[in-house]
Amino acid sequence: MAVLSVTNLSVVKRDRLLFKNVNFAVKQGSLLYVKGQNGAGKTSMLRVLAGLVAADCGEVYFTLQNIKDCREHYHQHLVYFGHKLGINLTLSAVENLQYWCKQHQVVISVDTIFYTLAQLNLVGLEDIPVSNLSAGQQRRVALARFWFKQDAKLWILDEPFTALDTQGIELLSKHITSFLRGGGAVVMTSHQALRIDYPTDELTLEYRI
């Protein structure tokens, strides 16, 4: 069944048409890789898919329901990772993640958070303000979300590999693959070549003037 499907999607930004009449469906266990130049509208596309921004034309459906009508249900099953990390720099990694979990109704123990942060190579950095961490480490903190939401059916990732080291890229790629094998659906953009060992659908956005 299609987890996410899109009909006749058109988005205008700053009076410029980014894309027009885009149609696609992302099935369970499939990965959609959105490609395109800078300014082609990849980020705008992902933000529309996530329901952060309304499309100018066309509809987005989550499990065949329009996301306008099932916003809460949709967001319960979605994990979105954007350009902005959603991490407050004054709070510590653990506080940030605890807050996020409460917000998203994810019940999780502090031990699990510590364990996941250790997996992400952040041992000893759990309790200090995130502003003291490097850019890559901050991204790892934000990425920890993908380990928490168990009932997620869809992941949307916008340039997740930026600022990660090779070990981090490998860790995330593996995690994405195992999510896909478990029947999850993923939509992502990336400037690096994908190092994911999994069949990939591609959607290329053209840059329009």
Add this chain to the structure above:
Amino acid sequence: MAALMAILKRDLALAYRQRAELMQPMLFFILVISLFPLAVGPEPKTLQLIGPGVIWVAAILSSLLGLERLFRDDFQDGSLEQLMLSSTSLPAAALIKVVAHWLTSILPLIILSPLLALFLHLSEPMYWALLKTLLLGTPLLSLIGAIAVGLTVGLNRGGVLLALLLLPVFIPLLIFATSAVESASMQLQYSAQLAIIGAMFLFSLALAPFAIAYALRVSQT
């Protein structure tokens, strides 16, 4: 409900950790008010005459200064985005954030007000009237102000613009609040003014959260 409590707890904790920044509007409030005796002379009669107006104008200005904090960090670091993508209702979350903001940046001003009443030689009935108008009126400032903050949060340079948008809107509040204190100074009833301020507060309490939520969504574009 747990999600809303989490927001309140987080915002209070953040305010505590960034208390140096929170102090600034407060110091500004005291400073502005101490300028007036220096500018118009220390004559108690004059000070008493202009006192309520001065305190209210200073309260409006310093609340404007602190208002930007309300959504700025959350917008810039993407926490707001994540909040919108959770199942928490956005108007409720916005209301909770306004409450947290009022508790941390406006309530201290009100607690400081006896000191300022002394500075400006307000009589006791005047002080009580002032306190009541501040308690009823400042939540209105925060609620209406939050709409404008929500609209300008994406602009990165909203400061002066915010004042430009909000000051005209706050004029009725200023008029009713200062006239209540003035009535008190003449030993007159001022419940009518309080009732009007209360009505405006309740009206904005009912509608503002939705306007704030809409404003925040517009800012995501």
Add this chain to the structure above:
Amino acid sequence: MWKWLHPYAKTERTYHLCQRLLPWFSVLGLAVIIVATVWGLAFAPTDYQQSEAYRIIYVHVPSAVLSKSLYSAMALAAIIGLVWQIKTSFMAMIALAPIGATVTFVSLITGAAWGKPMWGTWWEWDARLTSQLILLFLFLGVISLYKAFEDKQQAGKAAGVMAIVGVINLPIIHYSVQWWNTLHQGATIMKLGKPSMPPEMLWPLLLSILGWALVSGAIFLLRMQNEILQREIRRPWVVALANKSSTLSEGK
């Protein structure tokens, strides 16, 4: 019901609608304003109390009347835009705003000028002048908010929210200022206008209100067309229009 109207098809139709309406508004408006002004300034009888100074009402009253109507029209356009998600409506809103601000400014200037012979001072904190001043601030707030955004679609929505907040507040401001005024002023101020006006004075006044409204309408249509062209500059129909007008001017 509104969704089927594709957002792009509409601006073109609106543009041509403006084009068709423009001559009616501009020609009629100018004619009416000239008639009303000449009538009011030269032929209407002199006021027995204020002598010739009262004639400023033929500018002051139309501008004061229009300023509030223009604000309401602007807020109405904002509401329509926000509720039905119509882009053109926000264009109308922002086309109206500077006209409203200018008209409000004119009413303030003429009000102050009228104050000089009446009250002996250029500025009096009279209730009506004060609320006009606040109205001007509200207009300027909406305009500056709109200008602050680079994305004009976003700008329209943001300015629209502020216009609506303003229009809700407008009656509250009006009454609070009136009340403030009666609280602080004795009977020193002479009431403006008189309960009844002889028809020889009233007719040119009504005509000049009509004339001002029509001319404001004409300016609105021009600004609306401008706004549409600027915003839709990349659309094929705008390009075609530009090509047509440039070949026309070359032919001449």
